[in-house]
Amino acid sequence: MGGQPLYLEPRLESRLRSLADSPELLHRLTDALGSPLNMVVPDQLADNLQQFRSVYGSHHLSGQVFFAHKANRSSALLRRLAATDAGVDVASLGELQHALGAGFTPDRITATGPKNPEFLWLAARTSVTVSLDTRGELDQLATLVRKHALPRTRVLLRLSGFEASGVRVLSRRSRFGTAVGESTALLETVERHGDVVDLVGVAYHMDTTSLTEKATALEGCLRVLEECRSRGLRPRAVDIGGGFGVNYLADGGQWERYTTELTEAVLGIRPPLTYGGHGYGLRNESGTLRGALGLYPAHRPIAGARYLDELLAHPAASLGGRPLAALLLDHLYDLHIEPGRALLDQCGLTLTKVLEVRDQETDGPLAVRLAAKADDVALEDHGVLMDPVVVPRDGADADRAEPVAVHLFGSRCLESDLITRRTVFLPRRPVPGDLLAFANTAGYCMDFHATRAQHQPAARKAAVWQEGDRWRWCLDDQYWPTTPVGGAQ
Amino acid sequence: MRYDSITEAIGNTPLVRIDPAVHGLSHIDLYAKLELLNPFGSVKDRAAWNMARPRLAAAPERGGQVVELSSGNTAKALAVLAGMHGRTFKSVTNRMRIPEIKDLLLLLGAEIEELPGQSECLDPTATDDPLTQFHRTLSEPGSTYLHTDQYFNPRNTEAHFTGTGPEIVKDLDGRSPDWFIACVGTAGSSTGVARALREHDPAVRVVGLVAAKSDFIPGIRTIDEAHEVGLFDPGTYDTIESVSADEAIEGMLTLNRRCGILAGPTGGAAFFGALRQLRAADEELTERQSAVFIVCDRVESYLSYVRQRRPDLFGRPRRGNSPADLSDAEIRTAPALGVADAQAWITTGEPLVVDLRSPYAYAALHIDGSVNIVDELFEELLHGGLPFSRTRPVLLACPVGEKSARYAALLTRMGHPGVRSLTGGIIAWRDAGAPLVRD
Numbered sequence: 001m002g003g004q005p006l007y008l009e010p011r012l013e014s015r016l017r018s019l020a021d022s023p024e025l026l027h028r029l030t031d032a033l034g035s036p037l038n039m040v041v042p043d044q045l046a047d048n049l050q051q052f053r054s055v056y057g058s059h060h061l062s063g064q065v066f067f068a069h070k071a072n073r074s075s076a077l078l079r080r081l082a083a084t085d086a087g088v089d090v091a092s093l094g095e096l097q098h099a100l101g102a103g104f105t106p107d108r109i110t111a112t113g114p115k116n117p118e119f120l121w122l123a124a125r126t127s128v129t130v131s132l133d134t135r136g137e138l139d140q141l142a143t144l145v146r147k148h149a150l151p152r153t154r155v156l157l158r159l160s161g162f163e164a165s166g167v168r169v170l171s172r173r174s175r176f177g178t179a180v181g182e183s184t185a186l187l188e189t190v191e192r193h194g195d196v197v198d199l200v201g202v203a204y205h206m207d208t209t210s211l212t213e214k215a216t217a218l219e220g221c222l223r224v225l226e227e228c229r230s231r232g233l234r235p236r237a238v239d240i241g242g243g244f245g246v247n248y249l250a251d252g253g254q255w256e257r258y259t260t261e262l263t264e265a266v267l268g269i270r271p272p273l274t275y276g277g278h279g280y281g282l283r284n285e286s287g288t289l290r291g292a293l294g295l296y297p298a299h300r301p302i303a304g305a306r307y308l309d310e311l312l313a314h315p316a317a318s319l320g321g322r323p324l325a326a327l328l329l330d331h332l333y334d335l336h337i338e339p340g341r342a343l344l345d346q347c348g349l350t351l352t353k354v355l356e357v358r359d360q361e362t363d364g365p366l367a368v369r370l371a372a373k374a375d376d377v378a379l380e381d382h383g384v385l386m387d388p389v390v391v392p393r394d395g396a397d398a399d400r401a402e403p404v405a406v407h408l409f410g411s412r413c414l415e416s417d418l419i420t421r422r423t424v425f426l427p428r429r430p431v432p433g434d435l436l437a438f439a440n441t442a443g444y445c446m447d448f449h450a451t452r453a454q455h456q457p458a459a460r461k462a463a464v465w466q467e468g469d470r471w472r473w474c475l476d477d478q479y480w481p482t483t484p485v486g487g488a489q
Numbered sequence: 490m491r492y493d494s495i496t497e498a499i500g501n502t503p504l505v506r507i508d509p510a511v512h513g514l515s516h517i518d519l520y521a522k523l524e525l526l527n528p529f530g531s532v533k534d535r536a537a538w539n540m541a542r543p544r545l546a547a548a549p550e551r552g553g554q555v556v557e558l559s560s561g562n563t564a565k566a567l568a569v570l571a572g573m574h575g576r577t578f579k580s581v582t583n584r585m586r587i588p589e590i591k592d593l594l595l596l597l598g599a600e601i602e603e604l605p606g607q608s609e610c611l612d613p614t615a616t617d618d619p620l621t622q623f624h625r626t627l628s629e630p631g632s633t634y635l636h637t638d639q640y641f642n643p644r645n646t647e648a649h650f651t652g653t654g655p656e657i658v659k660d661l662d663g664r665s666p667d668w669f670i671a672c673v674g675t676a677g678s679s680t681g682v683a684r685a686l687r688e689h690d691p692a693v694r695v696v697g698l699v700a701a702k703s704d705f706i707p708g709i710r711t712i713d714e715a716h717e718v719g720l721f722d723p724g725t726y727d728t729i730e731s732v733s734a735d736e737a738i739e740g741m742l743t744l745n746r747r748c749g750i751l752a753g754p755t756g757g758a759a760f761f762g763a764l765r766q767l768r769a770a771d772e773e774l775t776e777r778q779s780a781v782f783i784v785c786d787r788v789e790s791y792l793s794y795v796r797q798r799r800p801d802l803f804g805r806p807r808r809g810n811s812p813a814d815l816s817d818a819e820i821r822t823a824p825a826l827g828v829a830d831a832q833a834w835i836t837t838g839e840p841l842v843v844d845l846r847s848p849y850a851y852a853a854l855h856i857d858g859s860v861n862i863v864d865e866l867f868e869e870l871l872h873g874g875l876p877f878s879r880t881r882p883v884l885l886a887c888p889v890g891e892k893s894a895r896y897a898a899l900l901t902r903m904g905h906p907g908v909r910s911l912t913g914g915i916i917a918w919r920d921a922g923a924p925l926v927r928d
């Protein structure tokens with residue numbers, strides 16, 4: 001195998017750790033419901049919400065935390081959230097219907113994203129706040145409200161293209177939102193439709209891990225809100241979208257060691273670490289490393305609620321250097337956020353059954369075939385590198401365990417069906433019947449990708465919760481906030 | 490010394506011996522090559538001038554902007570050199586994390602383009618990273634950019650092979666040092682100097698220093714990032730070691746405070762890395778040896794970097810009349826008024842209403858007739874004593890009534906008899922429907 005095993009152990013907080021330590025339950029469920037199986041943990045979502053709430057509290061800010069529904073279509077998660085004080089951000093007609101059906105009242109729903117007439121109509125009909133991307137969308141909404149005699153609609157204006165003063169930030173172009181440079185025309189349109197829309201505030205969602213870019217955008221929003229006020233409009237809120245990130249790995253040192261060795265493998269200094277010498281975006285041009293590492297920064301100590309905290313503490317360079325939170329508070333604005341991935345941190349697990357374990361070359365990685373397709377786990381599609389947890393079928397003898405290197409293949413009849421292109425190190429050799437559990441993926445990754453190709457079923461979803469020291473479960477769709485205490489009622 | 494142009498002042502920097510009482514080595518003479526004394530402030534002046542000179546001189550009528558991927562010192566030197574030759578300069582970077590340097594570059598007339606952060610919703614198949622796009626623009630036919638390309642340009646290394654290295658040999662009376670220690674950024678200075686020293690004495694041991702992976706030291710790279718540099722060849726160095734940001738700052742403080750060398754963090758990293766390496770060697774030695782490390786640039790540009798990591802270094806002594814001295818009980822029992830009572834008091838008692846929020850927020854909406862003293866300023870004022878007469882009642886207002894309660898408690902303790910805090914702050918005022926104006 002060569003050298004030390006390069007583990008990338010997943011971060012498991014107490015709930016997921018307890019689940020992973022319940023082999024009997026996990027095997028019983030996969031025996032009954034099949035592999036792959038997605039397990040979601042609704043109570044964790046409520047805890048994650050509390051973490052965001054406590055950041056609001058420490059900065060004295062009010063405003064709403066809207067779960068970005070696009071991140072997961074689980075009913076159990078949505079219904080659990082409906083039982084808290086959180087909101088939900090919906091990006092399609094189906095998601096809006098789902099949210100209303102899960103118990104979210106319209107004052108707790110924001111409609112974002114590209115909208116078709118039905119979506120706009122139902123949003124306006126039910127008095128959901130609408131986040132508008134363009135002037136055209138605003139016109140369309142106003143026409144709809146007048147024509148169908150709908151109630152006055154609360155709107156947010158989504159902005160993009162913020163510029164830091166003095167320094168031009170080359171931004172990834174966004175398809176969404178109106179450039180701040182054109183906000184005047186947008187505000188004139190709001191005034192023109194003043195009979196049918198109420199301006200709640202402005203919004204942005206930036207797809208970046210960079211705090212400074214988001215701080216620049218927030219400062220830009222404060223400036224536009226000031227323009228709103230000078231026009232006599234009465235905005236109350238800034239919605240700063242999501243993108244607060246997740247820390248996937250337990251150990252920063254493992255991540256650093258792994259990425260260094262990956263670089264060296266690409267440069268040919270050490271044996272390959274991937275199937276077919278794939279470089280995850282890096283390549284070797286006569287001894288110099290070129291390209292960009294296309295990987296999610298899997299170890300991120302500042303993610304989720306901590307990321308929000310840092311953003312709020314960031315000084316607003318163009319507005320006197322006061323922290324952004326202090327400025328929001330000074331201006332009496334509510335802060336809205338739309339975390340998706342970050343709210344789903346530790347909210348799920350994907351279970352896959354080992355079908356076959358095959359030796360390939362001597363000392364080379366083992367070929368492990370799983371009862372799952374690559375898109376059921378979808379780690380590769382998100383650039384997340386993280387080891388699965390081995391859940392042995394029979395209480396394995398941990399003391400005799402020897403680390404092994406493996407390649408994880410899916411069960412689809414395609415050369416490309418690799419669960420992950422990298423050589424994965426496991427603390428023990430799996431055997432057919434064992435489960436490999438992928439932490440977090442059931443929370444965020446899979447719903448974007450899972451298909452029914454080749455007549456293979458997409459994973460089922462089960463919701464799980466703890467009662468005392470026991471885990472209980474039901475099918476995702478059977479879960480309601482009354483369910484966890486259902487047995488007792 | 491009389492020069493016709495500032496560019497003639499580039500190079501010929503002093504080699505200064507570090508006092509053995511500071512470094513504690515008994516058999517090794519340790520010298521600092523003071524590149525911070527170059528006219529634009531750093532070791533990069535040499536490379537920048539050597540790379541840009543032939544092309545700035547050629548075809549001045551063709552215009553063309555000088556561009557470089559640089560987060561600091563190279564950009565600084567190139568901005569000056571471009572300006573002297575009637576050109577503009579643009580820096581493209583994703584590493585410019587030092588606000589003072591950014592401001593200085595803008596002051597010098599540079600244009601800065603920052604590369605965006607990594608996408609949160611990563612698409613691993615995307616090929617158009619901004620850096621690739623940048624290179625594509627540069628290589629478009631008809632482009633007039635003058636790209637100095639410091640990470641790949643052999644004239645970067647050459648500046649040190651013909652300048653820095655031979656100067657060290659000359660100042661050591663024609664001998665190479667036994668040790669040479671340098672930080673790796675573009676690898677130009679370490680590679681060029683190492684080559685020159687080895688021509689004199691192949692036995693010189695070369696130590697390359699990189700930043701620890703989880704750390705950021707402005708100007709130098711981590712080992713992974715070094716592999717992205719065309720001039721970097723691991724074979725140049727006998728050993729490559731990493732230095733943490735804390736160690737770099739420790740080294741920097743010693744150079745600053747005990748040696749009178751106003752080095753920045755990379756100079757500190759080189760000093761720290763040198764000592765760590767040499768201490769072990771020193772114990773085995775019987776005859777004398779010498780070692781040289783490079784001090785790349787100056788401390789002044791890194792104050793905010795240091796403040797962020799070592800706030801203790803900037804701790805001022807505690808001053809009187811500070812809200813930090815108050816007990817929880819004092820704050821809890823600070824005199825306060827709810828919105829309705831405050832409104833009544835404003836009409837009957839005519840208190841001075843002080844709004845502690847930021848001027849921008851105050852300008853947007855405030856209580857009619859109030860004055861704005863932003864909280865930081867207010868705190869400063871109080872260090873000097875009561876800023877208004879005891880006979881004038883005062884109503885303090887902040888967003889939620891928390892800060893104003895602190896200051897009401899403090900003013901009360903300072904002997905003001907008629908101060909009140911607005912309970913719930915301006916937010917409660919607004920929510921109660923009380924009037925706010927912008928005038």
Ligand SMILES: Cc1ncc(COP(=O)(O)O)c(C=O)c1O
Nearest residue numbers: 068205242243244338339340341
């Ligand atoms: C408008 C909007 N809000 C929120 C999110 C969620 O971001 P994240 O899942 O990274 O928190 C997205 C994701 O694409 C989005 O487009």
